Amino acid sequence: MLTGMAVDAVEHAPETTAAPLDVARSDASLRRFLHGLPGVDQVGAEARAAALGTRSIKTTAKATALDLAISMVDLTTLEGADTVGKVRALGAKAVHPDPSDPTCPRVAAVCVYPDMVATAKAAVGASGVKVASVATAFPSGRAALDVKLADTRDAVEAGADEIDMVIDRGAFLSGHYLAVYEEIVAVREACGPAHLKVILETGELATYDNVRRASWLAMLAGGHFIKTSTGKVQPAATLPVTMVMLEAVRDYREATGVQIGVKPAGGIRSAKDAVKHLVVVNEVAGPDWLDPDWFRFGASTLLNDLLMQRIKLTTGRYSGPDYVTVD
Amino acid sequence: MARTELEYAPAPESRSIVDIRASYGLFVGGEFVDGHGSSFKTVNPATEEVLAEVAEADEHDVDLAVKAARRAYDRVWSRMPGAERAKYLFRIARIIAERSRELAVLESIDNGKPIREARDVDVPIVAAHFFYYAGWADKLKHSGYGETPLGVAAQVIPWNFPLMMLAWKVAPALACGNTVVLKPAETTPLTALLFAEICQQAELPPGVVNIVTGAGSTGQALVGHPDVDKVAFTGSTEVGKAIARTVAGTDKRLTLELGGKAANIVFDDAPLDQAVEGVVNGIFFNQGHVCCAGSRLLVQESVAEEVLHRLKRRMATLRVGDPLDKNTDVGAINSPEQLARIRELSAAGEAEGAERWTAPCLLPDTGWWFAPTLFTDVTQAHRIAREEIFGPVLSVLTFRTPAEAVVKANNTPYGLSAGIWSDKGSRILQVASQLRAGVVWANTFNQFDPTSPFGGYKESGQGREGGRHGLEAYLR
Numbered sequence: 118m119l120t121g122m123a124v125d126a127v128e129h130a131p132e133t134t135a136a137p138l139d140v141a142r143s144d145a146s147l148r149r150f151l152h153g154l155p156g157v158d159q160v161g162a163e164a165r166a167a168a169l170g171t172r173s174i175k176t177t178a179k180a181t182a183l184d185l186a187i188s189m190v191d192l193t194t195l196e197g198a199d200t201v202g203k204v205r206a207l208g209a210k211a212v213h214p215d216p217s218d219p220t221c222p223r224v225a226a227v228c229v230y231p232d233m234v235a236t237a238k239a240a241v242g243a244s245g246v247k248v249a250s251v252a253t254a255f256p257s258g259r260a261a262l263d264v265k266l267a268d269t270r271d272a273v274e275a276g277a278d279e280i281d282m283v284i285d286r287g288a289f290l291s292g293h294y295l296a297v298y299e300e301i302v303a304v305r306e307a308c309g310p311a312h313l314k315v316i317l318e319t320g321e322l323a324t325y326d327n328v329r330r331a332s333w334l335a336m337l338a339g340g341h342f343i344k345t346s347t348g349k350v351q352p353a354a355t356l357p358v359t360m361v362m363l364e365a366v367r368d369y370r371e372a373t374g375v376q377i378g379v380k381p382a383g384g385i386r387s388a389k390d391a392v393k394h395l396v397v398v399n400e401v402a403g404p405d406w407l408d409p410d411w412f413r414f415g416a417s418t419l420l421n422d423l424l425m426q427r428i429k430l431t432t433g434r435y436s437g438p439d440y441v442t443v444d
Numbered sequence: 445m446a447r448t449e450l451e452y453a454p455a456p457e458s459r460s461i462v463d464i465r466a467s468y469g470l471f472v473g474g475e476f477v478d479g480h481g482s483s484f485k486t487v488n489p490a491t492e493e494v495l496a497e498v499a500e501a502d503e504h505d506v507d508l509a510v511k512a513a514r515r516a517y518d519r520v521w522s523r524m525p526g527a528e529r530a531k532y533l534f535r536i537a538r539i540i541a542e543r544s545r546e547l548a549v550l551e552s553i554d555n556g557k558p559i560r561e562a563r564d565v566d567v568p569i570v571a572a573h574f575f576y577y578a579g580w581a582d583k584l585k586h587s588g589y590g591e592t593p594l595g596v597a598a599q600v601i602p603w604n605f606p607l608m609m610l611a612w613k614v615a616p617a618l619a620c621g622n623t624v625v626l627k628p629a630e631t632t633p634l635t636a637l638l639f640a641e642i643c644q645q646a647e648l649p650p651g652v653v654n655i656v657t658g659a660g661s662t663g664q665a666l667v668g669h670p671d672v673d674k675v676a677f678t679g680s681t682e683v684g685k686a687i688a689r690t691v692a693g694t695d696k697r698l699t700l701e702l703g704g705k706a707a708n709i710v711f712d713d714a715p716l717d718q719a720v721e722g723v724v725n726g727i728f729f730n731q732g733h734v735c736c737a738g739s740r741l742l743v744q745e746s747v748a749e750e751v752l753h754r755l756k757r758r759m760a761t762l763r764v765g766d767p768l769d770k771n772t773d774v775g776a777i778n779s780p781e782q783l784a785r786i787r788e789l790s791a792a793g794e795a796e797g798a799e800r801w802t803a804p805c806l807l808p809d810t811g812w813w814f815a816p817t818l819f820t821d822v823t824q825a826h827r828i829a830r831e832e833i834f835g836p837v838l839s840v841l842t843f844r845t846p847a848e849a850v851v852k853a854n855n856t857p858y859g860l861s862a863g864i865w866s867d868k869g870s871r872i873l874q875v876a877s878q879l880r881a882g883v884v885w886a887n888t889f890n891q892f893d894p895t896s897p898f899g900g901y902k903e904s905g906q907g908r909e910g911g912r913h914g915l916e917a918y919l920r
Contacts, residue, residue: 157717
């Protein structure tokens with residue numbers, strides 16, 4: 118069904134929002150396609166993810182993995198209590214995660230609410246750290262389409278390089294796949310030059326079959342990234358969910374030649390968890406995804422554990438939380 | 445940005461936890477004793493390093509071991525209340541769990557299997573088996589098979605799961621009140637000898653467990669011994685037939701767990717990623733040295749191309765090499781004889797016209813290795829579709845209808861296990877009921893549990909091991 122197409126050139130999703138596979142004509146055609154995807158056996162998928170989680174990543178491999186993980190962090194603050202001061206501090210940390218060590222890589226992006234985009238943009242300056250903004254009535258997504266589009270445009274106009282949208286889970290769960298699809302297409306248009314990450318909120322989709330279908334729906338609609346969670350719903354990112362999404366982007370590239378990124382977000386707090394995710398990226402999607410352009414961690418506390426492990430590896434000593442900066 | 449390669453650095457498990465002696469005697473009557481015969485060497489198949497000299501038991505040694513077992517049976521074990529026998533078995537189970545790392549490392553060194561597997565599969569199942577049958581020891585009247593033990597059990601086990609096969613044999617025998625004389629395989633005696641130490645540590649009454657090491661002649665002397673009441677064998681169908689001939693005409697009870705040529709049937713509505721995972725686990729688990737290995741992949745033609753593509757991609761990520769490296773997926777072939785057999789059958793596959801594909805991987809220079817391999821364009825007539833290869837070699841056949849899948853799956857002298865992959869429950873049940881195999885796995889493969897009976901149809905053997913059914917072999 119999906120194999121046999123040579124992948125000549127891999128590129129980000131094309132500028133047009135037309136689906137590379139013409140299945141989005143109606144709810145019925147989308148349904149036929151999405152429900153025709155091979156199912157996911159829950160027990161088998163979880164066993165595979167657990168087995169990959171037993172990989173032992175030590176010494177040089179660990180050093181590579183820690184630096185890679187740091188460079189993939191979307192350093193996030195999405196709180197009602199966020200202030201300009203907090204976002205500035207976050208921006209400074211994103212550029213120099215370990216101020217005492219210039220060899221420490223910068224993170225991929227800071228991720229904030231739309232009203233903090235300008236502040237974040239100023240804080241990261243020309244460092245190369247991207248500014249991502251959640252939009253579309255994050256985290257519930259319960260708002261009218263024009264409100265969601267206005268939310269998105271505001272963030273882009275304020276300078277956001279990346280938009281993290283949420284899908285309409287209610288529409289998805291009630292089988293209105295075309296509504297979900299068209300909303301993603303509309304947001305993608307509103308993004309203009311900004312890259313679009315589509316949050317599936319896998320904790321509300323409940324089954325791996327749904328995760329796989331929602332992944333394909335988001336890719337067909339033109340998302341540049343598929344992202345697990347808002348971080349506001351439990352469970353958020355889990356290793357098997359990330360693995361199922363990585364299988365989806367791998368299969369999508371084989372079918373269309375277009376490479377899509379993956380972002381697990383929420384719940385990844387330890388360096389050990391992050392390294393497990395990188396192992397899954399490496400062995401399921403392949404090394405092409407071992408790059409901040411194609412894989413991100415949406416996290417706030419993860420970075421400090423990565424930094425502490427990095428300091429341990431370079432100095433041979435555990436430092437402790439007083440030797441990394443808070444927020 | 446240049447692409448980052450995440451090369452896994454070597455992550456070797458330390459050998460220092462294991463103390464391998466230069467030489468080992470036999471374990472008879474609760475003590476290690478010198479044998480009367482010669483000795484043989486056991487070798488690390490990953491390095492060809494000689495690990496230890498092990499005594500080869502001759503007829504006289506076997507006789508002493510059977511006598512010790514008989515004495516322990518008559519004087520102690522058969523008279524002991526079940527609840528008391530259970531205490532010893534629980535104690536053994538706990539010691540196995542406590543010394544699990546040591547057992548896993550030694551199993552990996554002597555057998556060649558990856559430490560990940562010895563650590564995460566073999567040793568936990570071994571402990572679970574002893575825990576499970578310990579629980580039966582005082583409940584035999586509810587077994588449905590009576591509560592009278594048979595007497596002395598002669599048990600001969602193979603080299604592919606040395607400790608696990610020991611547990612499958614020893615735990616139910618002891619729970620039922622029998623005493624045992626066990627012969628481990630000549631290439632993998634070390635964990636059985638460590639188990640003997642565990643019996644000492646558990647203060648198991650002397651003679652309840654006796655271990656005689658050696659090769660075929662030791663095994664012959666054991667199963668042919670006139671004072672043995674029960675023979676239990678796991679190994680090749682050829683040797684199993686010879687044992688059945690030896691035992692015929694005596695009143696010895698016999699269970700055999702022999703070879704297999706299992707079909708793993710993948711329907712077009714299967715969860716493909718997990719099916720591929722199950723096929724890989726089915727044939728490359730333990731280097732394919734598994735009697736119930738899914739050595740024949742039967743894939744529905746409508747998804748054959750896609751499944752093969754995914755399968756090859758997955759096989760290319762298998763990590764073959766140092767068994768003690770925690771990241772190794774496929775370890776060493778247990779012996780040069782086995783390697784020669786795998787090579788011979790693979791060559792026959794090519795000669796008969798099947799298409800050979802080998803996973804790209806670098807094999808170490810020393811030791812015995814065989815890269816994960818699959819054959820396509822295989823027909824039912826090819827030797828690689830009929831004979832047990834007992835190595836990391838998968839034969840791929842296709843089918844068009846469920847009926848054809850069943851016919852092809854059953855078209856073998858063996859009948860140990862089978863796998864079905866489909867998202868459709870009714871199809872799984874229908875096909876499973878038509879397969880002539882002792883174990884049928886649905887949407888999984890190679891799952892073992894002490895509560896579940898295991899055993900074969902046809903030339904795969906007779907009798908069941910595991911679960912309540914496993915008690916039948918040791919009670920009258």
